[in-house]
Amino acid sequence: MRSFLITAGTLGLLTHSAPAPLEAQVCGRGALALEAGLVRPLPPNFGIQGTIVGADGRVALWSAGSELLQGGPGEPIVRTQFEERMAIAGLAFGPTPGSWRVADAWTGRELLFDPEGVRQGARSLGLPRGQLLQQGIWQDHGWLLAILDVVARRFVVARETAGRTAVLFQGEIADSVAGIARFHMTALPEQVLLTEMRSPYRVIRVALATGAADTLLTPPLPIPSDSLHLWRAQPALTLDCGTLVSVASLAGDQRLLLRWDAAGRFVKVTPLAAPFGLVARLPGERALLAARRAGGLELVTYRWSWSSDSLAPLPPDTRSSR
């Protein structure tokens, strides 16, 4: 694996401060403010395909070309390139420091790499023929897999453990393979959030223990009908008191930021005219990562706060929702 040490000044992906402990949990009924903090320029032509954030604050981003940017608190940032031909559907920090797990969409296998990028092992993820891996998230001791079942013509979420898969969620059967509704996955401790990529941009919560699902309703959005096919939602992020989704026009800088409250009620849609997208939440902090293009591509840390005059205690049943 080719490695490039990126200086903090050029690509300061270093965590700029120790994570601040969460304060007493309160939910805002009013406005949510996101304030930009640390701006981290990304290399030219690096397209963010996916991001993982470790519990210790380590961040890794990968591109469609299997290029990696990764670094943790107090460490220099390393830019690396996997030489293996693969399509990374999911990435996870490996079983040993510096190693990596990759869910490869091309082969439907998990690949293990040492810190030098040398493949150390591979195993099947147990996908039957006709099931195409779209996304994988490592959680506990296995993968959560988002799958496109081209035989059944439906989207499927499965939990994989030791090469065996158990279906958690199945989307509706489509008239055609091209018509299958596709979703992004966001893993939470007890749930997985599914964000529909295209209109109507549903957000479906699936309980990991039972597979029970409910939908956060999305109202009709202010998008002209003749350009609806050019808008895409990005993966949902959970805050301490709600859920955020950014919806992007591929034909311009128009963005819509959607917010639901902790109870799953839709609160607000905020238009934004800037090339911007929500990327990931930083664990243990009231902060999230977003990407924007201001000349080059940038990764920006946003800290959030609620209107001080509209705070209310967080309902007990939502305290684990982050």
Add this chain to the structure above:
Amino acid sequence: MNRVLLRLALLVLALIILTPPPPAHAQGLAALAVATGPGGGAGDAAALVEKAGCWDCTVAGQVYNCTGGHTVGYWNCSLDYTGCNRSSPGCGGHAAIPVDLDGAAQYVSRGAFSPQLTGTGPAVPGEERNCDGVVVARRQSPDNIASVRTRTAVLSL
């Protein structure tokens, strides 16, 4: 004269026959990709500089694949249930410009404009769109950059 032409034709034919096909990859997916072809013409790629790590559609026998080591850009094709698809089918030289078909692969979905990526001149200076109207690359003016920073400094949601 005719003999010379005949020899040349035979030489070209022999070269075509002897040129090995590109190796197939991802057979699991490739099996689903039989008899589907790239949307763009091969001439689009030939006009551009090859660069390791980039992607394009290739064919081995009846199986089409999306393989690395081809045209400029980092996502020039995708392999799915419909086979191998060029990024912007039917857009001529624009087909080599990377674009994300689903909007899933890029959070911002706008590459930096690079004139050498384009096969033809852009309709709007500093901006490239594919045949669907999707902006795939552009150059931002200093005013636009400043505006983006201002608009995204504090967001009230």
